[in-house]
Amino acid sequence: xxxxxxxxxxxxxxxSLGAAIMAANxxxxxxxxxxxxxxxGIALVGLGKxxxxxxxxxxxxxxxxxxxGVVTGSREKGEQWAKDYGFPVQHIYSYDTMHQLADNPDIxxxxxxxxxxxxxxxAIAAAKAGKHVICEKPMxxxxxxxxxxxxxxxxxxxxxxxxxxxxxxxxxxELMRLAKxxxxxxxTKMTGDRGFIMSxxxxxxxxxxxxxxxxxxxxxxxxxxxxMAADGATPLWVTASEHPKTHPEIFSDxxxxxxxxxxxxxxxxxxxQTSYQHSADRFRAEGDKGWIEFKEHAxxxxxxxxxxxxxxxxxxxxxxxxLQMDHFADCILSNKETxxxxxxxRRDLAIIEAIYKAAATGGRVAVQA
Ligand code: NAD
Numbered sequence: 240x241x242x243x244x245x246x247x248x249x250x251x252x253x254x255s256l257g258a259a260i261m262a263a264n265x266x267x268x269x270x271x272x273x274x275x276x277x278x279x280g281i282a283l284v285g286l287g288k289x290x291x292x293x294x295x296x297x298x299x300x301x302x303x304x305x306x307x308g309v310v311t312g313s314r315e316k317g318e319q320w321a322k323d324y325g326f327p328v329q330h331i332y333s334y335d336t337m338h339q340l341a342d343n344p345d346i347x348x349x350x351x352x353x354x355x356x357x358x359x360x361x362a363i364a365a366a367k368a369g370k371h372v373i374c375e376k377p378m379x380x381x382x383x384x385x386x387x388x389x390x391x392x393x394x395x396x397x398x399x400x401x402x403x404x405x406x407x408x409x410x411x412x413e414l415m416r417l418a419k420x421x422x423x424x425x426x427t428k429m430t431g432d433r434g435f436i437m438s439x440x441x442x443x444x445x446x447x448x449x450x451x452x453x454x455x456x457x458x459x460x461x462x463x464x465x466x467m468a469a470d471g472a473t474p475l476w477v478t479a480s481e482h483p484k485t486h487p488e489i490f491s492d493x494x495x496x497x498x499x500x501x502x503x504x505x506x507x508x509x510x511x512q513t514s515y516q517h518s519a520d521r522f523r524a525e526g527d528k529g530w531i532e533f534k535e536h537a538x539x540x541x542x543x544x545x546x547x548x549x550x551x552x553x554x555x556x557x558x559x560x561x562l563q564m565d566h567f568a569d570c571i572l573s574n575k576e577t578x579x580x581x582x583x584x585r586r587d588l589a590i591i592e593a594i595y596k597a598a599a600t601g602g603r604v605a606v607q608a
């Protein structure tokens with residue numbers, strides 16, 4: 240049984256030591272950044288469930304960054320956040336005043352947490368204001384929108400990362416390690432299922448705001464996980480079929496569910512499904528010498544149950560979001576590349592576009608990544 244080397248308590252313990260000691264400590268994750276002696280300011284754009292339930296609380300645990308402002312449609316909500324997180328009310332912006340972020344030196348990073356269909360607009364506004372950008376998954380509705388975000392960040396010379404928090408989770412890091420070091424042989428067979436039951440029609444079932452149905456919101460996790468299991472490879476081909484609509488009143492312009500396959504270079508195949516009409520959160524990867532199975536909460540924040548052909552894994556779950564945001568702050572402070580750049584978000588949208596095309600045509604479609 241394996242124990243993680245980056246438990247949250249250990250992490251906090253390490254980062255609270257003096258800067259001089261830390262600079263010489265090879266286990267300090269952010270020694271270079273700390274030497275600069277400043278926490279970067281983050282502004283959250285969109286104060287919905289993910290910001291309120293996860294990102295805000297995580298920003299109380301971060302070391303290299305803190306919540307310094309918000310962009311919201313509700314002034315009242317913004318004032319409550321200013322009180323709860325201790326930033327000045329002058330740091331509350333509306334979606335229409337985002338350009339004024341350019342005049343705020345206390346905000347270094349803008350984190351876009353609005354519905355998918357607004358990611359491009361808000362990420363581009365942030366880049367134009369000269370701020371580094373974190374954009375939630377899925378990066379946008381289309382590859383073309385991803386390209387416009389990447390171009391805007393390049394033009395503004397700001398860094399761009401995607402909210403792929405699982406890259407900072409020990410179980411998923413173990414999946415990536417196994418894929419790289421091939422302890423179980425190369426993974427050749429992957430399976431995944433991710434869904435929840437949607438009983439009303441929120442923005443997630445509105446094509447304009449969501450870009451599509453569960454493949455956008457949930458399927459993207461399996462797509463991303465399968466690419467991790469394929470050691471970072473992009474699938475060459477996909478096939479797909481939409482689930483029959485049992486609730487056409489909700490899913491009038493997006494799919495209710497999707498079955499799909501992805502064929503990777505070298506012959507590995509992932510068979511997956513996603514749905515807004517059943518509950519599931521599972522993923523499995525098999526090689527000729529062993530397997531790893533994410534049996535429960537495969538892609539969520541806590542409660543992961545992960546077994547392997549060598550026995551169960553038992554890592555201490557960290558705060559994925561705090562690690563993700565601290566890592567991006569470190570990339571900015573130390574001028575390093577993020578492991579979750581815009582290009583990864585774009586790759587996943589290219590796969591999703593191929594899946595929609597395959598479902599529409601019934602054919603085997605090449606991924607144009
Ligand atoms: P949510 O509906 O709870 O919040 C969305 C926010 O955007 C709200 O504050 C809403 O007021 C605001 N908004 C601005 N313009 C809007 C408009 N025209 N229509 C609707 N809302 C508008 O959604 P959420 O669950 O917080 O998701 C937000 C984003 O975060 C999505 O892209 C989602 O995929 C992503 N997300 C990521 C994770 C993760 O684990 N990485 C988890 C949840 C959500």
